[in-house]
Amino acid sequence: MHQPNTQWPEIRHHGAVDGVTGSAHELCLDHQHSLLVDCGLFQGRDQGPGGANADDLAIDFPVAQVKALVITHVHIDHVGRIPWLLAAGFKGSILCSQPSAKLLPIVLEDAFKLGFSRRPDDIDRYLRVIKRRLVPLPYDQWHSALDAGHGQIRIRLRRAGHILGSAYVECDVKGPPGRHRVVFSGDLGAPHAPLLPAPKPPHGCDTLVIESTYGDRNHENRKERQQRLQQVLARALQDQGTVLIPAFSIGRTQELLYELEDILHRNKQSRVHKTLPWSELPVILDSPLASRFTRAYRALRPYWEQEALKRITKGRKPLGFKQLLTVDDHDAHLRMVRHLADSARPAVVISGSGMCTGGRIVNYLKAMLHDPRHNVLFVGYQGKGTPGRQIQRQGQGGTVTLDGDTHTIQVGIDSLGGYSAHADQQGLIRFVTGMRKAPSAIRVVHGDDDAKRHLQGELKRLLPQCRIVCPCGNQLAGE
Known part of the structure; x- marks a missing residue:
């Protein structure tokens, strides 16, 4: 009143x-x-x-x-x-x-x-x-x-x-x-x-x-955060596992794709692992919602800033590069989870939700948290009470509750605050x-x-x- x-x-x-x-x-x-x-x-x-x-x-x-x-x-x-x-x-x-x-x-x-x-x-x-x-x-x-x-x-x-x-x-x-x-x-x-x-x-x-x-x-500057992203990926992928990046479908995902395209472009003559050139590293976008937003971002280019537009004029595709694989169908998602959990194929997966409160990232976490070959990379704020905050704070050796079940965390954990x-x-x-x-x-x-x-x-x-x-x-x- x-x-x-x-x-x-x-x-x-x-x-x-x-x-x-x-x-x-x-x-x-x-x-x-x-x-x-x-x-x-x-x-x-x-x-x-x-x-x-x-x-x-x-x-x-x-x-x-x-x-x-x-x-x-x-x-x-x-x-x-x-x-x-x-x-x-x-x-x-x-x-x-x-x-x-x-x-x-x-x-x-x-x-x-x-x-x-x-x-x-x-x-x-x-x-x-x-x-x-x-x-x-x-x-x-x-x-x-x-x-x-x-x-x-x-x-x-x-x-x-x-x-x-x-x-x-x-x-x-x-x-x-x-x-x-x-x-x-x-x-x-x-x-x-x-x-x-x-x-x-x-x-x-x-x-x-x-x-x-x-x-x-305060955040790292953009050059430092991109260098750290590349370093984290290079280190994490040495175990031939998957780097899981929980990300919001709109904004964070598109920024990550933009930066990953630049890392792959600049390192196209180098190897991320002795058996894998950077140019062949699969970047998997496993989120139908994020895929829709990424297409919408591409359609709204007039609102991009100048640096991004210059890359387009040089023939680059910041949000649609050749290593980018999108997974839309739910059955295809489940097959991808199983394939990456069981194989020794290095990959980067971007999936929602950003705080691990639901969505497809949860299936990846449940399948991979127990295996130290894999890594989880947090690039955004994790709210209190969310599974993302729990994983981030507990780290290796800790536990997290997902869909009512307790999972032991054995994956590597990294956080890049500069990507907020x-x-x-x-x-x-x-x-x-x-x-x-x-x-x-x-x-x-x-x-x-x-x-x-x-x-x-x-x-x-x-x-x-x-x-x-x-x-x-x-x-x-x-x-």
């Missing part, structure tokens, strides 16, 4: 305040009119202030006042609860960037199959609803998202550099108290990431809601301090407690006049 003296605009947080998943932030113009920014799936032990979690995804906040949904990007932890939002009665438009509008139906079809129905008629009807609601917006142009007569909210999407189509959202709020500029960062990309241009800070804002996934650490699609602490700070008009209030979200506290501390040191808090539900902590 909100008090009569509520000051508008008000921001309410319905997810990504207790961890990094379930993003959902509501910008309220008044009691009857609001925008929802993202509506994501919870994973691991993360939960929302209203009690929603990975096992209970029903919307746990009122939706009657929500007039539109703004999507920052199409990762499942930002859009995965849209089917439940529609089921709760949401009637408004879904606003997103033009590339995201191409990708979102693919993600939501998968979410609908997992949570509601696999019947083709149900899926088709649901996707028609989604496509009718979608409002694709060009970057860098203002759009009226909410008009209540006595006030309005205009939004502008700016490139966030996280995945294709990702955006941070500038909200220009005009209401009875006057004008107020709010920026929702969504997930910000790392500088010098392959395929996408880096995000540029906005001119300024009054209130900033910023992610903090890597608020407590998220900005690190320096990148987040640059985004804030690069504004010519510094915010007067910052809300730090989308991070574990340590990450949020570290980023909050650094920002307080740099911006002593700014009110910087870590929301906990709809309460504010850390002032």
Whole structure:
């Protein structure tokens, strides 16, 4: 219950305040009119202030006042609860960037199959609803998202550099108290990431809601991380086993393919193993969803950055090189798992899900975790309570629970933090301090407690006049 003296605009947080998943932030113009920014799936032990979690995804906040949904990007932890939002009665438009509008139906079809129905008629009807609601917006142009007569909210999407189509959202709020500029960062990309241009800070804002996934650490630079990737592969493949890379279907997978193509291209005259040239190393993409996204990425080349486009003009195929094998059919997937588990054929497998919470990577893990010839390489954040975090923390000799069974971990474990699609602490700070008009209030979200506290501390040191808090539900902590 909100008090009569509520000051508008008000921001309410319905997810990504207790961890990094379930993003959902509501910008309220008044009691009857609001925008929802993202509506994501919870994973691991993360939960929302209203009690929603990975096992209970029903919307746990009122939706009657929500007039539109703004999507920052199409990762499942930002859009995965849209089917439940529609089921709760949401009637408004879904606003997103033009590339995201191409990708979102693919993600939501998968979410609908997992949570509601696999019947083709149900899926088709649901996707028609989604496509009718979608409002694709060009970057860098203002759009009226909410008009209540006595006030309005205009939004502008700016490139966030996280995945294709990702955006941070500038909200220009005009209401009875006057004008107020709010920026929702969504997930910000790392500088010098392959395929996408880096995000540029906005001119300024009054209130900033910023992610903090890597608020407590910094990444390796791109050259170092590619060198480390090559070194990890070369070492791991000496045992003639498989390197398993759990990866999100969109963003991380395409960046990995881009970097692997470059490693194979630069080493085409060398050998990764005495019996295997780099030019013959199979890279297996075993994820139907990731394959669909990779095709969509190829179709959306105008949004790539210049370096990637130059490779195309030189005849290279960054996302479709000859060593790349895709596995779509489920029976073919099971045969591939068995073949790689039993043979002495070095290979690299990229498969979802990125935190090992489900998907085809689980079948590979169950078949290979006991065999020290194989390796697991983590290239992205592993949320608390996920099997990925358990494998990463336990390491060789530890155990992990998969599908209710306990498995001993004998594979080699490596982690390359530099391959995160998220900005690190320096990148987040640059985004804030690069504004010519510094915010007067910052809300730090989308991070574990340590990450949020570290980023909050650094920002307080740099911006002593700014009110910087870590929301906990709809309460504010850390002032």
